[in-house]
Every structure is written in structure tokens, then in C-alpha cells.
Amino acid sequence: MDLTSSSGGAGDPRQIEETKPLLGGEMSAVEGGKLGAVPCRRALLLCNGMRYKLLQEGDIQVCVIRHPRTFLSKILTSKFLRRWEPHHLTLADNSLASATPTGYMENSVSYSAIEDVQLLSWENAPKYCLQLTIPGGTVLLQKKIYKYKKVLSNPSRWEVVLKEIRTLVDMALTSPLQDDSIHQAPLEIVSKLLSENTNLTTQEHENIIVAIAPLLENNHPPPDLCEFFCKHCRERPRSMVVIEVFTPVVQRILKHNMDFGKCPRLRLFTQEYILALNELNAGMEVVKKFIHSMHGPTGQCPHPRVLPNLVAVCLAAIYSCYEEFINSRDNSPSLKEIRNGCQQQCDRKTNLPLRLLHTSPDLVCQEATLSESRLKSVIVTSNEIHVEVERNNTANQKMTANAGNDSEPNLIDCLMVSPTCSTMSIELSAQADRILGCYVEILKILSDYDDWRPALASLLQPIPFPKEALAHEKFTKELKYVIQRFAEDPRQEVHSCLLSVRTGKDGWFQLYSPGGVACDDDGELFASMVHILMGSCYKTKKFLLSLAENKLGPCMLLALRGNQTMVEILCLMLEYNIIDNNDTQLQIISTLESTDVGKKMYEQLCDRQRELKELQRKGGPTRLTLPSKSTDADLARLLSSGSFGNLENLSLAFTNVTSACAEHLIKLPSLKQLNLWSTQFGDAGLRLLSEHLTMLQVLNLCETPVTDAGLLALSSMKSLCSLNMNSTKLSADTYEDLKAKLPNLKEVDVRYTEAWKNPP
Numbered sequence: 008m009d010l011t012s013s014s015g016g017a018g019d020p021r022q023i024e025e026t027k028p029l030l031g032g033e034m035s036a037v038e039g040g041k042l043g044a045v046p047c048r049r050a051l052l053l054c055n056g057m058r059y060k061l062l063q064e065g066d067i068q069v070c071v072i073r074h075p076r077t078f079l080s081k082i083l084t085s086k087f088l089r090r091w092e093p094h095h096l097t098l099a100d101n102s103l104a105s106a107t108p109t110g111y112m113e114n115s116v117s118y119s120a121i122e123d124v125q126l127l128s129w130e131n132a133p134k135y136c137l138q139l140t141i142p143g144g145t146v147l148l149q150k151k152i153y154k155y156k157k158v159l160s161n162p163s164r165w166e167v168v169l170k171e172i173r174t175l176v177d178m179a180l181t182s183p184l185q186d187d188s189i190h191q192a193p194l195e196i197v198s199k200l201l202s203e204n205t206n207l208t209t210q211e212h213e214n215i216i217v218a219i220a221p222l223l224e225n226n227h228p229p230p231d232l233c234e235f236f237c238k239h240c241r242e243r244p245r246s247m248v249v250i251e252v253f254t255p256v257v258q259r260i261l262k263h264n265m266d267f268g269k270c271p272r273l274r275l276f277t278q279e280y281i282l283a284l285n286e287l288n289a290g291m292e293v294v295k296k297f298i299h300s301m302h303g304p305t306g307q308c309p310h311p312r313v314l315p316n317l318v319a320v321c322l323a324a325i326y327s328c329y330e331e332f333i334n335s336r337d338n339s340p341s342l343k344e345i346r347n348g349c350q351q352q353c354d355r356k357t358n359l360p361l362r363l364l365h366t367s368p369d370l371v372c373q374e375a376t377l378s379e380s381r382l383k384s385v386i387v388t389s390n391e392i393h394v395e396v397e398r399n400n401t402a403n404q405k406m407t408a409n410a411g412n413d414s415e416p417n418l419i420d421c422l423m424v425s426p427t428c429s430t431m432s433i434e435l436s437a438q439a440d441r442i443l444g445c446y447v448e449i450l451k452i453l454s455d456y457d458d459w460r461p462a463l464a465s466l467l468q469p470i471p472f473p474k475e476a477l478a479h480e481k482f483t484k485e486l487k488y489v490i491q492r493f494a495e496d497p498r499q500e501v502h503s504c505l506l507s508v509r510t511g512k513d514g515w516f517q518l519y520s521p522g523g524v525a526c527d528d529d530g531e532l533f534a535s536m537v538h539i540l541m542g543s544c545y546k547t548k549k550f551l552l553s554l555a556e557n558k559l560g561p562c563m564l565l566a567l568r569g570n571q572t573m574v575e576i577l578c579l580m581l582e583y584n585i586i587d588n589n590d591t592q593l594q595i596i597s598t599l600e601s602t603d604v605g606k607k608m609y610e611q612l613c614d615r616q617r618e619l620k621e622l623q624r625k626g627g628p629t630r631l632t633l634p635s636k637s638t639d640a641d642l643a644r645l646l647s648s649g650s651f652g653n654l655e656n657l658s659l660a661f662t663n664v665t666s667a668c669a670e671h672l673i674k675l676p677s678l679k680q681l682n683l684w685s686t687q688f689g690d691a692g693l694r695l696l697s698e699h700l701t702m703l704q705v706l707n708l709c710e711t712p713v714t715d716a717g718l719l720a721l722s723s724m725k726s727l728c729s730l731n732m733n734s735t736k737l738s739a740d741t742y743e744d745l746k747a748k749l750p751n752l753k754e755v756d757v758r759y760t761e762a763w764k765n766p767p
Contacts, residue, residue, distance in 0.1 A: 064097040073144040198231040233272035244283035329475040454492040464504035483525035521561035538572040560634030590628035660684035666692030673699035680705040690717025709733040722748035729754040
């Protein structure tokens with residue numbers, strides 16, 4: 008309230024007590040309409056004195072209010088622009104001066120210029136400050152806060168301190184001066200008091216919190232006070248203070264805070280408060296009710312800052328779960344180091360002579376020593392996280408193809424889980440696991456609100472999580488619900504956030520697609536995302552080209568299993584001439600004809616484009632690569648759907664096929680190259696292949712469960728010129744037998760086998 012107002016109120020002159028003459032009427036003497044210098048000085052001495060003790064100087068707070076003359080000056084003198092300045096004032100002979108002449112007291116106030124001196128008072132409250140009326144404005148002097156600072160800075164008995172705190176709070180609440188410092192000063196005093204006295208009992212903690220609670224309803228707590236509140240939430244999460252006192256404080260923070268970067272302890276306090284709610288008996292139900300109270304009962308949240316603040320708290324909490332491991336990244340490879348390390352460990356080409364038939368024993372021993380050092384697990388432990396990185400001796404074809412690239416590696420490539428050269432399993436501590444579960448659940452709750460979902464999708468589009476979180480299976484599995492909600496939303500502003508922020512960056516679409524680090528299904532979520540994107544404005548050649556370049560394998564696998572969206576995608580690729588390679592086109596056609604829905608749509612497409620039918624009549628593809636995660640049933644369905652008489656090169660690497668698929672492979676008369684790398688193809692299938700595919704020239708059995716029983720059958724395949732038995736159960740005797748019976752064998756890889764470690 009403006010103290011210069013002429014209307015009734017706390018600052019109305021009609022409610023201000025008249026100063027009573029205390030020394031023989033000297034204070035009532037007026038010279039020329041102004042108080043005389045000597046009487047005025049004595050008045051100031053008396054008014055500032057406690058029990059009329061004369062004071063010559065001291066610390067005091069000053070506020071100057073100028074009487075507004077114009078509209079602009081009214082704005083400049085409004086209550087939002089006022090401030091209290093601390094000064095050390097001295098009552099000189101002729102003027103009131105400050106020891107630091109700046110701000111309001113840049114110029115001393117002459118006694119002759121003071122028109123009136125009054126003590127402000129209001130109903131049921133003590134006298135608070137001194138009002139000096141000067142030409143053009145008013146000077147307010149108040150000393151009460153400094154009195155409490157002095158009393159509370161030297162606590163002797165805490166019951167007395169608590170009483171003084173309550174009085175201090177009452178004074179701030181009953182003050183007619185509308186200034187932020189009136190309420191912030193008591194909070195800062197209490198904050199300093201608590202920081203200097205750390206041995207208080209729990210009950211004393213709660214008493215102090217309850218005493219200052221009324222001030223917290225309209226004011227953010229200072230940083231030190233936030234730390235005190237955080238400690239209370241951690242140590243006594245079930246205390247009634249958390250529900251009754253902290254709830255309105257946190258609600259105000261979420262509604263009005265503009266930047267947690269400037270006030271990080273407010274965010275930390277909010278984070279600890281939510282964790283305290285989660286510790287109650289009802290757990291997440293209490294948290295859910297709290298979030299609903301922040302949203303409001305209507306379909307539209309009236310507070311625009313609530314969602315960004317909640318998301319900021321969630322992101323910081325999730326980051327904290329992996330923080331100790333992130334801080335120890337000296338022991339963890341960077342993204343580029345992961346890529347380079349993978350290349351160095353796994354630079355293995357299947358068609359090159361990785362080990363010659365005649366090698367020196369010294370070279371074998373050196374390679375064995377190097378191999379053992381590579382196979383050691385890298386274990387990083389900390390108080391919060393246990394991470395075990397198992398280095399396998401597998402190779403990723405995609406990473407090998409990109410060898411020598413010095414650019415920053417793609418996030419998905421570095422964190423790829425399925426066939427890669429490294430797998431990462433992360434185990435959080437029990438406390439970190441609870442924090443992670445709580446805040447991922449909050450993100451799920453936020454995604455259920457229709458009005459919040461567009462903003463939430465936009466905030467999460469850049470994938471603002473550490474790579475350790477994205478490599479953590481539990482985290483990506485729980486977050487999948489949020490991504491599904493985005494994929495189910497028909498609004499373009501929501502589902503468009505599934506794509507990357509810009510070209511060259513990964514988005515949720517890439518992470519949750521087959522082969523991505525977060526994919527834990529056979530592509531159902533991927534199909535859902537493609538469906539919603541194609542149903543929007545993404546039915547374009549550019550989007551189809553991106554799918555053809557990066558996700559053609561998953562698209563064909565899902566189409567092979569009857570997914571209608573993927574069938575439509577493959578038909579559109581053929582219709583828009585996205586695929587240039589004839590073998591790939593023929594494989595797509597065979598995939599479409601393997602299901603009823605695909606066959607029907609392909610026939611409709613052929614009616615419009617006759618050249619597709621002509622392409623298929625030429626005998627089928629010469630090269631075929633089955634998508635990863637394909638099964639024996641997928642292979643059987645594909646090979647039975649079209650003509651594969653010309654097929655010479657078949658790659659089943661990193662699929663889930665077993666020896667059962669051998670009965671379909673033997674029906675490929677022209678097959679010359681077969682890649683079974685990292686499959687479950689065993690001895691039974693190998694024996695069947697050796698009886699029928701006698702013309703096979705290249706065979707890759709790397710990391711398959713074959714043993715000597717099956718490998719010995721390869722001696723009948725006289726055309727073999729390249730054989731990879733890396734990481735199998737090959738013995739030295741079987742290896743010598745194969746060398747003797749396969750005269751055309753020129754390239755062979757027997758690393759990480761008994762024959763390699765113990766040569767004859």
C-alpha cells in the first residue's frame with residue numbers, strides 16, 4: 008500500500024499517531040512551517056531510542072518514496088520498484104547523513120528540510136518505523152529487523168529464540184509496507200541461524216519450520232533454507248510438516264518459478280519433497296494426486312510454468328541416478344572412443360584371410376595374449392552405480408563399414424545392444440533405483456494429460472537424458488510408455504516430436520526402432536510410429552527414402568509377419584521407385600507375396616506398374632539379406648513366396664535362425680555364399696548342408712554353437728575356399744583334418760578356438 012495515499016488505510020495520515028511532546032514541548036516548535044534543527048534532531052534521537060535511550064548513530068534500513076507527479080513517475084515509484092537500503096546513519100549537528108553516501112542517502116537530509124516526523128503505527132501492532140516528511144516525498148527508517156538479527160545471532164535458550172522468530176514473523180505479516188524485503192529478511196535471518204546451528208533436535212527443526220510457515224506461502228525460501236528443508240524431507244519423509252507446510256511452498260515454486268538454473272536449490276527441494284511423498288504408505292498414489300492438484304480439475308492447466316518445472320525436476324532427478332558414473336567418465340569411453348574402440352577390437356572381415364594356414368608359433372602366442380587382454384571385462388563401481396561392460400569379440404558390419412570416420416559417432420551406433428561388439432548392463436543402487444522409478448512414473452503421469460502432451464513431447468524431443476540412461480534397459484523399458492503415448496496421439500505437434508530435432512541427430516523414432524538401443528520388442532512400437540507418421544504429412548518420398556536407407560530390414564521383417572502398415576510402406580517404396588537395386592526390389596516383392604494382405608496390395612500395384620511383374624519373372628534376386636531378429640518361420644515364409652533359383656549370396660547373420668532352417672536352405676541350388684554369423688545354427692543343420700550344398704564356396708560360422716561333430720561333415724564340401732570358424736568349439740585335430748580334406752581352402756579364420764590357442 009502506498010504510504011503517500013490520501014485515502015484511508017494503514018498509511019493514511021489520519022491513522023498515524025501524533026508525536027507527543029516529550030521534552031517541554033520542544034518537538035512542537037515549528038519555524039517557518041518546518042521543524043527547527045535542534046528540536047528535530049532531538050525528536051529523531053528520542054524516536055530511534057529504545058526506552059528513550061538517546062542514540063547518535065547506528066545501522067538502519069532506509070526507503071524513500073517520492074510523491075508522483077506524472078504517469079511515468081507513478082510507475083517508477085510503484086511498490087514493485089521500491090527497495091530497502093541498509094545504511095549506517097549518523098545524527099550530525101545539521102543533517103542526517105550516511106557513512107556510505109549512495110542510493111537514497113547519496114545526499115544527506117538537512118534537518119531544516121524535514122517538514123514532519125511521525126511514528127507509524129497501525130491496529131494491534133507495535134510501532135514499526137519512523138516517517139520523515141521532506142519536500143517531494145517521504146523517508147522511512149526502520150530498525151526492527153536489525154534488532155532481531157542481533158537477538159537471533161546469539162541464541163542461548165531455544166525456547167526464547169523460537170518466541171523471537173514467531174514475533175519476527177508476526178511483525179513481517181502485520182506490516183503495512185508492501186515490500187519484498189519485509190518478508191525475505193526474516194527468512195534470511197532464520198536461514199543463517201539454522202546454518203550456524205546444526206545440532207538442533209528434530210522437534211526444534213519442526214517448530215522452526217511451523218513458525219516461519221506463514222511467510223513461505225508467498226515467498227520462495229532462501230538457498231540455505233532449501234537445504235534445511237531437503238534434509239528434513241530425507242530424514243523425516245513421513246512428518247506431517249512435509250504435507251502441511253511444504254506442500255503449499257512446492258506448489259508456489261512450480262507455479263511461479265521461471266528458471267531453476269538460477270535457483271537450483273529450489274529444484275532440489277522440490278525433488279526431495281516429491282521423493283518424500285513417494286515414501287508414504289500410498290506411495291505413487293500420493294504423488295499422482297499432487298500432480299493432479301497442480302494441473303487442476305479442468306481439461307486445461309491454468310499455470311503454464313507447472314509442466315516445464317516438473318519436467319526439469321524429473322530430468323535432474325534421473326540424471327542424479329547416473330551422476331556418479333557420469334562424473335567418473337575418465338573410466339568410461341566417450342562416444343567417439345566407443346566407436347573407435349569397437350573398430351579396433353572388432354575389425355574383422357569375413358572374406359579376408361584373417362589367419363593363414365601356416366603361421367609361426369610366436370605369432371600365435373602374441374595373438375593369444377592380446378586376445379585375453381581384450382576379453383577382460385571393464386568394471387566401474389561407485390556408491391550409486393555398478394556398471395559392467397563385457398567386451399565380446401564380435402563385429403558390427405555397420406561400424407566396420409564406417410571405419411576411419413573421425414566425425415562424432417551416432418548415439419545409437421555407440422549404444423547399440425543387438426549385434427555389436429559391446430554390451431552394457433547397468434545396476435543401480437536400491438536408492439537410485441527408487442528415485443529412477445519414481446520420476447519415470449511421473450513422466451508417464453504427465454503424458455496422460457492431453458493438454459500437457461504437446462509441450463511434454465517438445466521438451467523430450469532432443470532426448471535430454473545421459474547416454475548411460477539410454478543404455479539402461481530398465482529406464483528405456485519404462486519410458487516406452489511415454490513414447491507410445493506420443494505415437495498414439497493424432498496431433499501432428501505431438502507425434503512429429505518422435506523424429507529428430509535436426510538432420511544428423513537421433514530421435515525417439517530411431518531409438519525405439521528394431522536395432523535401436525531402446526527396442527525391446529519385435530517392432531510393434533516402430534510400426535505404430537511409422538503408421539502415425541505416414542498418416543500425417545509424412546507420406547513423402549523423403550520419409551520413405553529415409554526408411555529405405557536405415558530401416559528397410561525391420562520394415563521387411565514386419566511385412567513378412569503380416570503388418571499392414573509395413574506392407575503399405577514397401578508398396579510405396581516400389582511405387583515411388585525408392586529402391587534402385589534389382590535384388591532388393593525382388594526381395595521386397597517376395598516379402599509382399601508371402602502374406603495375403605501383401606499379395607493383394609502388390610497385385611493392385613502391378614496393375615498400375617507392369618514393369619514390376621516383368622522384373623519378378625527374371626528369376627528372382629541373386630543376393631538376399633534377412634533382417635536381424637528373423638526366425639526360422641520368417642525365412643520359410645519368405646523362401647516359399649517367390650522364385651529364388653538365381654540366389655547366390657544369402658546372409659542370415661545376427662538372426663534367430665536355428666538348424667531347423669537347413670531344410671529350406673538346401674532348396675537353393677545356386678547358393679555359393681552363406682553367412683550364419685552369430686546365429687543358433689548347430690551341428691544337425693551343418694550335416695544336412697554338407698550333403699546337399701556341395702557347391703558352396705564361402706561359409707561363415709563365426710560365433711555359432713557348432714562343434715567338431717558338425718564341422719567334420721564339411722570335409723565333403725570340396726568347393727569351399729573361404730571358411731570362418733571364429734569363436735566355435737573347433738579342436739586342433741578337426742582343424743588339421745579339414746585342411747587335409749579341403750584342397751581349395753584359401754581363407755580360414757580359427758581365432759578364439761582351441762585350434763588357435765593350442766596349435767599342433
